[in-house]
Amino acid sequence: MLTQYSIKMPHAVYGGENAMDNVTEILKKNGVKKVAMFTDKGIEGCGLFALPEEAVKASGAEYYVLDELPPEPSYMAVQKLVDEFKASGADMIVACGGGSVMDAAKLASVLVTDAYGVKELLDNPGMAKKCVPIILIPTTAGTGAEVTPNAIVAVPERELKVGIVNENMIADYVILDARLIKNLPKKIAAATGVDALAHAIECYTSNKANPFSDTFALEALDLILENIVPACEDSTAMEAKNKMQIAAYYGGLAITASGTTAVHALSYPLGGKYHIAHGVSNAILLVPVMKFNQGDPAFCARLAAAYDRCCHDGSACRTVEEKAAWLVNRMDAIVRRLEIPTSLQSFGVPKEDLEGLVAAGMQVTRLLVNNMRPLTADDARSIYLEIM
Ligand SMILES: NC(=O)c1ccc[n+]([C@@H]2O[C@H](COP(=O)([O-])OP(=O)(O)OC[C@H]3O[C@@H](n4cnc5c(N)ncnc54)[C@H](O)[C@@H]3O)[C@@H](O)[C@H]2O)c1
Ligand SMILES: [Zn+2]
Known part of the structure; x- marks a missing residue:
């Protein structure tokens, strides 16, 4: 069928x-x-x-x-x-x-x-x-x-x-x-660019992924991996900036046809309660959620397919696990290079709020159902703890 x-x-x-x-x-x-x-x-x-x-x-x-x-x-x-x-x-x-x-x-x-x-x-x-x-x-x-x-x-x-x-x-x-x-401040360019990166990889690995969304998600991913750093760091890199605009647009099309997953789901309470910018909260969660999802072989197979399409640096990963790890490391390197926070430490989120965060995150069922690896309240707790 x-x-x-x-x-x-x-x-x-x-x-x-x-x-x-x-x-x-x-x-x-x-x-x-x-x-x-x-x-x-x-x-x-x-x-x-x-x-x-x-x-x-x-x-x-x-x-x-x-x-x-x-x-x-x-x-x-x-x-x-x-x-x-x-x-x-x-x-x-x-x-x-x-x-x-x-x-x-x-x-x-x-x-x-x-x-x-x-x-x-x-x-x-x-x-x-x-x-x-x-x-x-x-x-x-x-x-x-x-x-x-x-x-x-x-x-x-x-x-x-x-x-x-x-x-x-x-x-x-x-x-x-x-x-x-052209003159978008680096901090905003970086956070919003990583939001687009999250859209691409989440939509490509979503339970709702399909031939239409895959086309736009993969092209967005490829454009972002190649262009996000110069677009954020060099105000004269107009071609890279233009490609980031196209990538963000494709990322939006991927959302329309598919849907984001646990990165966005767990990020919503961080925006709602602590007013952390949408791109920043997604950047903080991106790698921890990817690593959690790597526990699912079907998820790793999708990352490996994305590697086959988007790796242009000559690395010769052979196994699905190596390819998946390459892509997650690449995303991690981008977040760090662009100096986006990687934890909640600078946002004054007290440890006592952990259970509230877990309860609020688990309410975002609209997106959690898209996550390939089912995510329980215990899993959400571990992920939030990791970034606290
Ligand atoms: N509708 C959707 O599909 C969708 C998807 C993802 C996020 N969002 C939502 O979008 C909002 C975040 O949007 P955003 O990340 O684009 O930021 P934003 O619109 O909140 O803007 C952030 C700040 O950047 C400034 N700014 C924007 N462009 C600028 C420029 N070129 N130069 C200088 N300053 C500039 C704005 O004035 C503002 O102060 C959140 O509410 C988020 O939840 C919506
Ligand atoms: Zn988003």
């Missing part, structure tokens, strides 16, 4: 030199009269917002800027922005920012209604319908939020981050313009 698989994608994606110019044409072609532009103070502060703003101005459409969004916002912070957006009466959304901005804008695009808000979607995401078309313009190369049907919000009362998934949130248009990540 053949397995079933499918993938839903944005209507169009524009990349490469001056990709931003396409925004003007898209707005004109769609006869857009008023644009709601989502961004945040960080993007405005480093002068990046001028690029999309000029492109929107050139279309002749009126525009309205919504920029009151903290990084990794709670569902209440997003709802505040959604309410402001509803009052604006805009007929197109242009969102320029990292995953936080794009996720808020995606939620707004399905919430021009008084019948329900972000809070209601936490428990019943399926009811949302697309209300306003959306153009997404990422300024980090990591989350893949520009392409996924997911929006992630913090839920303070549950001390957790929750993913709202609805295909109506898939963008209509995506712009991958490398100028936006």
Whole structure:
């Protein structure tokens, strides 16, 4: 029997030199009269917002800027922005920012209604319908939020981050313009880049992996292993940066067709309770979870297949175990080289919180079911203990 698989994608994606110019044409072609532009103070502060703003101005459409969004916002912070957006009466959304901005804008695009808000979607995401078309313009190369049907919000009362998934949130248009990540601070570039790395390897080893997701996950993995270091360390390495944008996009497609696994599942409470950035919490968990998963021969076989595709350094690993170990060591070396934290020590997470973390992590069943090697509360406890 053949397995079933499918993938839903944005209507169009524009990349490469001056990709931003396409925004003007898209707005004109769609006869857009008023644009709601989502961004945040960080993007405005480093002068990046001028690029999309000029492109929107050139279309002749009126525009309205919504920029009151903290990084990794709670569902209440997003709802505040959604309410402001509803009052604006805009007929197109242009969102320029990292995953936080794009996720808020995606939620707004399905919430021009008084019948329900972000809070209601936490428990019943399926009811949302697309209300306003959306153009997404990422300024980090990591989350893949520009392409996924997911929006992630913090839920303070549950001390957790929750993913709202609805295909109506898939963008209509995506712009991958490398100028936006040219001066991305190394710390943010590294953490968001490792988030994309986690998307690739988790989706490739997920129980939901399939021919569509494998294509994008493997290509993303290959691009990231080759380009993440120069993209983060050399502000002139525009080709490497552009490849990281493509890799993050492919990582998002892999999520859409497959799904992340235990790295992301155990990372959600770290974001929800201690506000550790999404990329950083995934980077801390990446290698410990990979090592746990190496206890499963089927998982190692997948890593070996990824090695066959992505190893270009002349190493001659022969056995499945050697190939799997090469790949895990390579990921470890990247996290260390880019100086991303490898433990929770600098985040003030007390040992007494261990049981709370285990309970919260085990709630993320949506992703834990994707993990090839079944993960019990005892396993989660050992992994959290290892990073404390
Ligand atoms: N929807 C999805 O599929 C998906 C997938 C993974 C993660 N996420 C979510 O995305 C959020 C994280 O997004 P993120 O990692 O892109 O970071 P972010 O959007 O939270 O931004 C982090 C900080 O970086 C700044 N910044 C962004 N781009 C910059 C640039 N080019 N130059 C200078 N500063 C810049 C922002 O102003 C902000 O202060 C989390 O909430 C996470 O849960 C969503
Ligand atoms: Zn992620």
